[in-house]
Amino acid sequence: MAERTLRVCALYPDLMNIYADRGNMLMLERRCAWRGIGFELTAAGLGDPVDPDAHDLFYLGGGQDRDQQLCAQDLVDTKRDALHAAAGRGAVVMGICGGIQLLGDHYELGTERVPGIGLADLHTVRAIDGSRLIGNVAIEVELPGLDGPRVLAGFENHGGRTYLAAGEVPLGRVLKGHGNDGRSGFEGVLRGTVIGTYLHGPLLPKNAWFADWLMATALGVDPGSLSALDDRLEDAAHQSARHAAGV
Amino acid sequence: MSLLAAKVATARAAGALSRRSGRGGTSLPGKLLLRMEPDAVGALARRLRDGNAVISATNGKTTTAAMVASILERGGHRLVHNRAGANMAGGIAGTLLEAAGPNGSIDGDVGLFEIDEFWLDRLVGQLHPRALLLANLFRDQLDRYGELEAIADRWQSVVADAQDTTLVLNADDPLVADLGRERVGTDSVVFFGVEDPAMALDGMAHAADSKHCRRCGAPYHYDLIFLGHLGHYHCDACGATRPAPQVAAERVVLDGLRGARITMRLPAATVDVRLPLPGLYNVYNALAAAALAGALGATPDDIVAGLEEVAAAFGRAETVRVDGHDLLMLLVKNPAGANEVLRTLALEDGEHDLLAVLNDHTADGRDVSWIWDADFEKLAGRLRHVTCSGTRAPEMALRLKYAGVPEDRLTVEPDLASGLDRALAAVPEQPGLLVAIPTYTAMLELRRELVTRGVAGSSFG
Numbered sequence: 001m002a003e004r005t006l007r008v009c010a011l012y013p014d015l016m017n018i019y020a021d022r023g024n025m026l027m028l029e030r031r032c033a034w035r036g037i038g039f040e041l042t043a044a045g046l047g048d049p050v051d052p053d054a055h056d057l058f059y060l061g062g063g064q065d066r067d068q069q070l071c072a073q074d075l076v077d078t079k080r081d082a083l084h085a086a087a088g089r090g091a092v093v094m095g096i097c098g099g100i101q102l103l104g105d106h107y108e109l110g111t112e113r114v115p116g117i118g119l120a121d122l123h124t125v126r127a128i129d130g131s132r133l134i135g136n137v138a139i140e141v142e143l144p145g146l147d148g149p150r151v152l153a154g155f156e157n158h159g160g161r162t163y164l165a166a167g168e169v170p171l172g173r174v175l176k177g178h179g180n181d182g183r184s185g186f187e188g189v190l191r192g193t194v195i196g197t198y199l200h201g202p203l204l205p206k207n208a209w210f211a212d213w214l215m216a217t218a219l220g221v222d223p224g225s226l227s228a229l230d231d232r233l234e235d236a237a238h239q240s241a242r243h244a245a246g247v
Numbered sequence: 248m249s250l251l252a253a254k255v256a257t258a259r260a261a262g263a264l265s266r267r268s269g270r271g272g273t274s275l276p277g278k279l280l281l282r283m284e285p286d287a288v289g290a291l292a293r294r295l296r297d298g299n300a301v302i303s304a305t306n307g308k309t310t311t312a313a314m315v316a317s318i319l320e321r322g323g324h325r326l327v328h329n330r331a332g333a334n335m336a337g338g339i340a341g342t343l344l345e346a347a348g349p350n351g352s353i354d355g356d357v358g359l360f361e362i363d364e365f366w367l368d369r370l371v372g373q374l375h376p377r378a379l380l381l382a383n384l385f386r387d388q389l390d391r392y393g394e395l396e397a398i399a400d401r402w403q404s405v406v407a408d409a410q411d412t413t414l415v416l417n418a419d420d421p422l423v424a425d426l427g428r429e430r431v432g433t434d435s436v437v438f439f440g441v442e443d444p445a446m447a448l449d450g451m452a453h454a455a456d457s458k459h460c461r462r463c464g465a466p467y468h469y470d471l472i473f474l475g476h477l478g479h480y481h482c483d484a485c486g487a488t489r490p491a492p493q494v495a496a497e498r499v500v501l502d503g504l505r506g507a508r509i510t511m512r513l514p515a516a517t518v519d520v521r522l523p524l525p526g527l528y529n530v531y532n533a534l535a536a537a538a539l540a541g542a543l544g545a546t547p548d549d550i551v552a553g554l555e556e557v558a559a560a561f562g563r564a565e566t567v568r569v570d571g572h573d574l575l576m577l578l579v580k581n582p583a584g585a586n587e588v589l590r591t592l593a594l595e596d597g598e599h600d601l602l603a604v605l606n607d608h609t610a611d612g613r614d615v616s617w618i619w620d621a622d623f624e625k626l627a628g629r630l631r632h633v634t635c636s637g638t639r640a641p642e643m644a645l646r647l648k649y650a651g652v653p654e655d656r657l658t659v660e661p662d663l664a665s666g667l668d669r670a671l672a673a674v675p676e677q678p679g680l681l682v683a684i685p686t687y688t689a690m691l692e693l694r695r696e697l698v699t700r701g702v703a704g705s706s707f708g
Binding site for chain 2: 237
């Protein structure tokens with residue numbers, strides 16, 4: 001029995017998985033295993049209640065429009081309070097792609113208004129012309145427990161433009177790519193342990209250092225206290241993703 | 248000389264000039280023609296005495312078209328066919344341009360066109376095909392194509408506007424089969440599907456799509472899953488169900504990488520087919536080809552012979568001899584296709600030597616996220632050595648590491664020519680088998696390299 005266990009709750013993994021979100025889970029699972037840290041993955045689907053105290057990291061990926069709307073309503077109906085309680089006690093709640101949109105106040109899709117769970121003070125609007133922000137992206141982030149800025153590399157593909165309310169802090173500053181709205185230079189959101197980003201799908205495989213930071217934050221330990229791994233291939237993959245973004 | 252003829256001549260000359268200057272140019276003359284004459288595709292296609300047929304799908308377009316061509320040619324047809332897979336407007340126009348002759352003539356009697364799933368609506372309206380084969384929709388290049396449901400919606404309007412066209416649809420793909428719902432029971436639709444329960448998987452693949460009813464949104468209930476989201480399904484909520492196929496694989500035996508044996512029920516007869524292409528995905532391609540060729544009037548004899556004699560399409564299950572080894576190329580471009588290739592490789596005993604080439608050019612999809620949706624885990628314990636190459640080589644290697652391949656079995660060499668050398672050198676037996684799994688542009692690049700080395704034929708035409 002491992003001394004510590006990272007307990008992850010994947011929200012709607014069968015519906016909100018459009019961009020290979022599994023890669024992120026796999027990254028956490030293996031890196032825990034190599035360090036002798038336990039890993040526990042629980043799925044919470046439509047209608048399933050969530051125990052705020054039973055998980056260290058809640059993960060919400062992206063989905064097709066119809067699936068995302070199904071999940072939005074279900075989140076509000078059955079999981080909002082639990083996720084607020086979880087974030088309140090320091091669990092990580094992470095929304096990627098469609099996930100960041102649902103963390104906010106609401107998402108305007110033309111005349112329709114999809115509710116969010118209000119964990120971050122932001123809202124999202126679908127572009128009137130339907131245009132999407134697509135491409136490789138790199139952002140610069142400064143995260144608690146790390147000395148100095150780091151680069152997150154990934155890929156974005158979103159029709160929504162996300163606007164942060166005054167005082168809300170982005171996850172990072174866009175170095176290359178579009179970011180939240182294509183104009184502000186902001187990417188994602190960071191409020192305590194609530195994290196949102198458009199860097200979709202296998203974000204963690206492209207940024208092993210960030211996988212470790214997430215793991216440490218969810219476990220409530222100093223990122224520097226995690227044992228080092230042989231990350232030569234991870235570093236090469238990170239460089240490859242950065243190179244694709246032009247950074 | 249008519250106005251169209253003059254434009255055809257101009258576009259052709261430009262193509263010849265471009266080829267002479269070494270700039271290639273398969274789609275350039277077609278594009279030029281379309282700029283001068285936007286309706287050129289329709290105008291030239293009308294010259295075909297026996298009309299034309301159109302094929303679209305996420306996976307298997309080129310191979311299915313090669314099968315249909317093989318069947319129809321046995322029946323004595325002369326085809327105008329975009330064989331090399333240039334499947335957008337410029338490619339179709341170029342193919343017709345190439346065949347167009349003087350005085351409104353054309354060299355061929357039937358047109359056979361594979362068309363990119365995104366270009367279907369723009370081209371079907373001009374081509375007025377006799378038959379339209381829609382074979383499958385899988386998650387693919389989301390950066391370029393967008394969501395599956397959006398493509399299905401576009402296809403829906405294509406189908407609605409093609410009332411005189413016979414639809415040939417995959418009964419096992421709910422997203423595709425539903426396009427024929429208004430025509431079920433009429434002779435304007437032909438369904439094909441797999442009926443052999445022995446081919447069923449234990450469960451749905453991670454990256455399966457279309458899990459929810461196209462009509463009412465409730466989850467489909469699957470009794471059998473054959474490939475991705477293809478299988479026997481129904482909706483408990485609204486009663487939607489898989490249509491009964493008129494062309495069906497009643498029994499399938501997969502012979503590893505060599506091919507497959509199919510007992511195939513056609514409307515007129517049940518036949519045995521020895522397919523020289525491997526994997527259940529090629530069984531689906533063969534069913535689709537048989538159904539389409541049948542809809543165009545091919546006899547069961549021609550269908551059997553045509554399928555049994557089909558040659559691998561460009562880079563799809565194509566084998567060449569290089570440095571004393573067999574190099575088998577299996578194109579992979581999305582999770583569903585990759586999973587089938589991995590499943591087919593797993594049918595062969597022993598450990599495999601692989602050359603995995605991951606590119607991220609526009610035609611591959613700029614977004615390489617999809618490799619994390621493909622189930623490399625299934626083969627991870629059976630890989631002796633993998634050389635990872637291409638523009639995103641390290642990310643391919645990382646995917647395999649996390650799938651469970653020990654790092655000392657992985658080599659990263661972004662340069663394809665060097666990667667090929669290292670992959671060949673790593674094959675211990677003489678002669679051995681090296682399996683290449685390139686993305687689309689990587690496949691073209693690999694073939695060019697093999698042509699340069701004098702071990703592969705240059706191409707079609």
